[in-house]
Amino acid sequence: MSLNTQWRLIARPEGEVGREHFEVTHLALPEPGPGEVRVRNLYLLIPPSMRLWMNAKETYFPPQPLGEVMTGITLGVVESSRDPSLVPGDYVNGLGGCQEWSIAPAGHLQKLAPRPGVPLAAYRSVLDVQGLTAYCGLTEIGKPKAGETLVVTAAAGSVGSLACQIGKKLGLKVVGIAGGPEKCAWLRDECGIEHVIDYKHDDVAARLDVLCPDGIDIAYENVGGPVMDMLIERLRFKGRVVLCGLVSSYNGGVTQNTASLMTLVNKAARMEGFLVSEYLHRYEDVVGILQDWAAEGSLKYQIEVLDGLDSIVEAIGRVFHGKNRGVQLVKICDERSV
Amino acid sequence: MSLNTQWRLIARPEGEVGREHFEVTHLALPEPGPGEVRVRNLYLLIPPSMRLWMNAKETYFPPQPLGEVMTGITLGVVESSRDPSLVPGDYVNGLGGCQEWSIAPAGHLQKLAPRPGVPLAAYRSVLDVQGLTAYCGLTEIGKPKAGETLVVTAAAGSVGSLACQIGKKLGLKVVGIAGGPEKCAWLRDECGIEHVIDYKHDDVAARLDVLCPDGIDIAYENVGGPVMDMLIERLRFKGRVVLCGLVSSYNGGVTQNTASLMTLVNKAARMEGFLVSEYLHRYEDVVGILQDWAAEGSLKYQIEVLDGLDSIVEAIGRVFHGKNRGVQLVKICDERSV
Numbered sequence: 001m002s003l004n005t006q007w008r009l010i011a012r013p014e015g016e017v018g019r020e021h022f023e024v025t026h027l028a029l030p031e032p033g034p035g036e037v038r039v040r041n042l043y044l045l046i047p048p049s050m051r052l053w054m055n056a057k058e059t060y061f062p063p064q065p066l067g068e069v070m071t072g073i074t075l076g077v078v079e080s081s082r083d084p085s086l087v088p089g090d091y092v093n094g095l096g097g098c099q100e101w102s103i104a105p106a107g108h109l110q111k112l113a114p115r116p117g118v119p120l121a122a123y124r125s126v127l128d129v130q131g132l133t134a135y136c137g138l139t140e141i142g143k144p145k146a147g148e149t150l151v152v153t154a155a156a157g158s159v160g161s162l163a164c165q166i167g168k169k170l171g172l173k174v175v176g177i178a179g180g181p182e183k184c185a186w187l188r189d190e191c192g193i194e195h196v197i198d199y200k201h202d203d204v205a206a207r208l209d210v211l212c213p214d215g216i217d218i219a220y221e222n223v224g225g226p227v228m229d230m231l232i233e234r235l236r237f238k239g240r241v242v243l244c245g246l247v248s249s250y251n252g253g254v255t256q257n258t259a260s261l262m263t264l265v266n267k268a269a270r271m272e273g274f275l276v277s278e279y280l281h282r283y284e285d286v287v288g289i290l291q292d293w294a295a296e297g298s299l300k301y302q303i304e305v306l307d308g309l310d311s312i313v314e315a316i317g318r319v320f321h322g323k324n325r326g327v328q329l330v331k332i333c334d335e336r337s338v
Numbered sequence: 339m340s341l342n343t344q345w346r347l348i349a350r351p352e353g354e355v356g357r358e359h360f361e362v363t364h365l366a367l368p369e370p371g372p373g374e375v376r377v378r379n380l381y382l383l384i385p386p387s388m389r390l391w392m393n394a395k396e397t398y399f400p401p402q403p404l405g406e407v408m409t410g411i412t413l414g415v416v417e418s419s420r421d422p423s424l425v426p427g428d429y430v431n432g433l434g435g436c437q438e439w440s441i442a443p444a445g446h447l448q449k450l451a452p453r454p455g456v457p458l459a460a461y462r463s464v465l466d467v468q469g470l471t472a473y474c475g476l477t478e479i480g481k482p483k484a485g486e487t488l489v490v491t492a493a494a495g496s497v498g499s500l501a502c503q504i505g506k507k508l509g510l511k512v513v514g515i516a517g518g519p520e521k522c523a524w525l526r527d528e529c530g531i532e533h534v535i536d537y538k539h540d541d542v543a544a545r546l547d548v549l550c551p552d553g554i555d556i557a558y559e560n561v562g563g564p565v566m567d568m569l570i571e572r573l574r575f576k577g578r579v580v581l582c583g584l585v586s587s588y589n590g591g592v593t594q595n596t597a598s599l600m601t602l603v604n605k606a607a608r609m610e611g612f613l614v615s616e617y618l619h620r621y622e623d624v625v626g627i628l629q630d631w632a633a634e635g636s637l638k639y640q641i642e643v644l645d646g647l648d649s650i651v652e653a654i655g656r657v658f659h660g661k662n663r664g665v666q667l668v669k670i671c672d673e674r675s676v
Contacts, residue, residue: 228596256594
């Protein structure tokens, strides 16, 4: 095998992530020890929160140590195994890092059973933690009742577009907020979300007033900032804000209007953080539902793949600037070439 | 009887409330109709939220109509009754307005049974909705477990000081944040809250780090703004923010750092608005507990009374600037003179 190309974080970005925050090394990979396997990483997921891991401040991931291989959520194929539970050719999900190969205990990997017609990359994105996030965030924190009004921000994003579609399947009136006519058209025409607001071109407050004349029961919030204030101000009595992420704040400097939060008091409303790690016990059951929908074609998603580890910085930048359509991945190695 | 002096809101204040926002009228009071009583108002409560009722925007009270007698939470004594449930001399709580006398259906009033040694004004403040707010906000939204850490803002205020003391009685470690050495000393020496932070003179963040080394389980929040950001940033896993009020925002212009709210996500924490009207079914039971504590002297409170309806503007100003010690009332008429 070749030398292992690895991307190491060597400096913490203040704002934008750049090539200068990484060092690329090429080192020989050790052989797997007993109980371990060697995995050829195929896909690297680029979630919005990846930027947060680079900060010194602890999030739900410990801060990325400087000088180490950057943490990465990967899908790969087993090349050699010293554990009976996995054999070469098995597809696995794991935390393989931003590198070509990884060594991991077999118990840290999750074996996949890809179905025909569903792209492999979906198993490290929508049919994985993102799907679990959308489904459990909406159902467990949002506690939806059929007929209620759900507003989703970053609605054309990977989690957002799933939350919209799951909301519709649960009988909710769904309003999606996304940036730009292309994303809005995809949500409306592909995903079947009739009520879409383009925050870059529409008067969001006015459109919300038209689309949610009786207010908002559930806000599925991925963004934060002024639009979140507008949603909170329109909460109905006992409304719920599912706080799934606040991507607008990840580079700092964004604020909420404290007066808007008074709506939480006036409406006895609840804003609650959703941490997918609290719902891993529901993984099999929920991802099973999503796989069924994906296989039958009733769950739509977009996957955007950039080619090669060299595109990491560009991929992170695309996610921050909302340029990605749906979930962003980096293809580390083509699955047909292994 | 004399003409009824009434304070009517005639303009909505933008920031501070001033005399110019009111018109004072002197009109004859009609006689009570069947089922109604005439009440001589004795005490008027000045809650921080009173400023909010003056805005055009709906809160948990409908906006105060211009030209009408300003809404007021009052304690009074029945002077004449056309309902068998109340007789002259009965003390009652009600929404008697900012005026000397009021006419109300007997069913809208709550008959009191004052105990010896407990001042009458306490029955329209700490042993009333404020006590219910402190108790139910802490227990129903905060869901405290003995040994947890509770931080209370506006801790020397009427609700805050009760929340601190109830927290201690429930076995919590309590940290109170208040403004100025006098309030802090009262909290510490009178109410027995050992851990007190003076936000006007202390480095609040540094003191929180010392007093809550393992973080905060429950923040009982009355204020909002930068201190609330500090509390949210220090929430423990599954922490709770009881959002009881956001007094710093009532005059506008205050913001929260959106990045701080990410702690709600990272810690799977919850921020929930508390609306006392949702807990009126617990009134008898909770106020009974508080009355027992007050009568035995184990529940401390401060009541500040300004004399006469002419002091309304000053009283509202004192509450906004945090100059009041404990609960602020206006004495409309001396109870010994009726």
